[in-house]
Amino acid sequence: MKARRALHFVFKVGDRAQTARFYRDLLGMRVLRHEEFEEGCKATCNGPYDGKWSKTMVGYGPEDNHFVAELTYNYGVGDYRLGNDFLGMTVVSSQAVRNAQKLQWPLKEISAGVYETEAPGGYKFCLQDKDSPKEDPVLKVTLAVSSLQKSVDYWSKLLGMKVYEEDEGKQKTLLGYADDQCKLELQGVGGAVDHGTAFGRIAFSCPKEELPGIEALMKKEGQKILTPLVSLDTPGKATVQVVILADPDGHEICFVGDEAFQELSRVDPSGGKLLDEAMAADKSHEWFAKCNIQKPSA
Numbered sequence: 001m002k003a004r005r006a007l008h009f010v011f012k013v014g015d016r017a018q019t020a021r022f023y024r025d026l027l028g029m030r031v032l033r034h035e036e037f038e039e040g041c042k043a044t045c046n047g048p049y050d051g052k053w054s055k056t057m058v059g060y061g062p063e064d065n066h067f068v069a070e071l072t073y074n075y076g077v078g079d080y081r082l083g084n085d086f087l088g089m090t091v092v093s094s095q096a097v098r099n100a101q102k103l104q105w106p107l108k109e110i111s112a113g114v115y116e117t118e119a120p121g122g123y124k125f126c127l128q129d130k131d132s133p134k135e136d137p138v139l140k141v142t143l144a145v146s147s148l149q150k151s152v153d154y155w156s157k158l159l160g161m162k163v164y165e166e167d168e169g170k171q172k173t174l175l176g177y178a179d180d181q182c183k184l185e186l187q188g189v190g191g192a193v194d195h196g197t198a199f200g201r202i203a204f205s206c207p208k209e210e211l212p213g214i215e216a217l218m219k220k221e222g223q224k225i226l227t228p229l230v231s232l233d234t235p236g237k238a239t240v241q242v243v244i245l246a247d248p249d250g251h252e253i254c255f256v257g258d259e260a261f262q263e264l265s266r267v268d269p270s271g272g273k274l275l276d277e278a279m280a281a282d283k284s285h286e287w288f289a290k291c292n293i294q295k296p297s298a
Contacts, residue, residue, distance in 0.1 A: 003207075004160065004177045005258070006184070007063050007265075009089065009141050010070040010201040011123055012047055012298075014079040016054075016279050018120040019071055023058045024272075026099045026117075027091060027125075031272040032057040032068060033265070035234060043227045043244055043254070045201075046072040047298070056275050060137050063265045067138040067182030070203075075284045078295030080121065083196030085251065087142040087187055088116075088124040096137075097129045121198065140174065140183040141202065145249050148173060148188035154247050155184065158221060177204070193249040197298040201244075201252035208241055208257030215243050226252060238263040 013019040023029045034056045040046055046053040052075045059068025069089075097115055100107050107115045113129040128139070145151040152173050155161045164183060165174040171188030184202070206214070211229055218225050227244035234240075241257040268274070288295045 003258075005063075005205045006067050006177060006182045007203040007205055007256070007261075008057065008059075008068045008070045010045065010072060010203070010252075011119070011121070012077075012080050012198050012200070013071050013073050013121055014077055014295075015120050016056075016071070016073050016275075016282070020056070020058075020275060020279070022105075022119045023069065023071070026103055026105055027096050028093065028099060029058040029060055029069070031275050032059055032062065033268040033271040034274040034278065035237075036278055041232065042230055043232055043242055045070075045232075046074055047197075047199075049074045049077070051076050054278055057265070057271070060132075062267050064262065065180075066136045067141075074298075075282065076296065077298045078285075078288075080198035080298045081196040082122045082198045083194035084144050084189060085193050085195045085249070086123060086198075086200055087144050088126050089141050090126040090128065090139040091137050092128045092130050092139050093132045093137045094129045095132070096127050100127065123198075135180045136182060138182045140185045142185040142187055143202075143249075143251055144189045144193050145186045145247075146189065146191060146193050147248065148186060150248050151186050154223070155186070158217060158223065159253075193251075195250055199250075199252065201254055203254040203256060205256050205258040205261050208259050211241055211243050211255060211257055214245075214255055218245055224250075234264060240264055 036054045038052055040050040054073045056071040057068050059066045100117055105117060107117050110116050115127045117125050119125060148171050155175050156163055161175040161177060163175055173186045174183050176183040215229050224246040226246050229243050231239050231241050238260045240260040243255050245253040
């Protein structure tokens with residue numbers, strides 16, 4: 001197995017303006033690129049929707065060496081129902097804590113110097129009031145699992161992740177592909193995992209040549225493949241190959257060919273401007289208000 005990298009987590013968002021404010025003004029991330037699409041993704045990157053949507057990548061640096069957030073916005077959806085599947089993203093940044101206090105964004109101190117807050121839509125974030133590490137302030141993503149051992153076996157034995165920490169008492173295991181990358185924390189919840197309609201997706205890159213092998217291994221082991229190996233086009237940019245899997249609890253996992261993805265994921269200096277222009281041009285909320293109806297919930 002060659003080098004694999006943790007890339008991003010996908011969030012479905014219903015209010016782009018407030019979401020952009022949270023990631024830019026509170027967390028201190030920047031827009032890395034923004035893309036608009038007229039129809040749904042072949043790999044359901046925007047969920048099970050066929051209409052117009054957008055993708056905005058935000059982070060502290062490029063995906064070559066940072067874990068970022070992918071914000072997908074469906075023009076016809078106002079909000080999504082949260083489940084118990086996504087338990088939080090941990091960010092180490094005293095500046096983010098100060099930003100939250102300045103913006104009067106709700107913060108809850110859960111232990112000394114550790115705060116819990118929510119992005120628009122209810123997604124939980126854990127902010128550690130410390131100087132950000134040079135590598136990447138995004139420390140880990142925590143997902144709920146119904147059987148910790150079964151999930152650890154899946155992620156470590158089938159997907160090749162290294163186990164960094166185990167806490168049987170708290171039913172937690174920390175895994176990752178490299179010391180200097182964002183980690184995946186699995187948290188046993190002692191019951192079923194509900195993905196709601198807001199369910200996200202975690203993405204990793206690997207050499208393109210590994211993708212057929214990942215798909216073949218999942219078939220051999222009787223594991224779920226949501227999207228067999230497929231090529232995804234982005235207008236004017238690189239075409240990438242992906243395989244989409246589901247772990248034992250249905251968490252979606254995307255493996256993408258690294259060579260083309262490195263070309264696709266280059267930071268676009270005009271990304272923030274493109275997002276601002278798209279938000280200004282979006283009249284969907286006004287249309288629903290004019291018709292005296294609420295923008296649909298998913």
